[in-house]
Amino acid sequence: DARVTQTPRHKVTEMGQEVTMRCQPILGHNTVFWYRQTMMQGLELLAYFRNRAPLDDSGMPKDRFSAEMPDATLATLKIQPSEPRDSAVYFCASGLARQGTDTQYFGPGTRLTVL
């Protein structure tokens, strides 16, 4: 059955390194969301794309984070340079934006550890 896939599942890196996380949304979905989950902050929305266009990235630290959708089958979240406080689980979710739905389907997440 159709699922959102994310790579890598786990990433350990050193402070200052660039981190790229990838997401493949469910085929046919036109919305993509990036979330960060930590014990302290819970689930935070970082970015939202609809039809590949960024509609909201107000939750994302602009100086080091960037999100893109090079095509309809790939969304990326980059952190450069990474910091220990970026350690978290990053989830991608996709959905189909139309009246009466807005259900989001989540990927398995990327667990990032920045040393």
Added chain:
Amino acid sequence: AQSVAQPEDQVNVAEGNPLTVKCTYSVSGNPYLFWYVQYPNRGLQFLLKYITGDNLVKGSYGFEAEFNKSQTSFHLKKPSALVSDSALYFCAVRDILTGGGNKLTFGTGTQLKVEL
């Protein structure tokens, strides 16, 4: 902005007993409400949603939720809990993004623990 509140960080229940996970909402206009479940080391899974219609919504794995407009609540329920239901449960509400489009605003989550 729309919001949901989950007043309990943790709920403990014995297997076979009914369970309730509470959620209250604050919205302007008609609420679109959701429940998601997260098992350890997994992403969130959609359980059910209320858009309009019957106040009792049935979802996956035997869960249901009751929409109560007068109490602004959308509690998740199951008649007979299983140990395998132990997980983190999130309530969510559809919210409007300032840049256009909709998003889901999630509650803080309630850890459900079902014991033998």
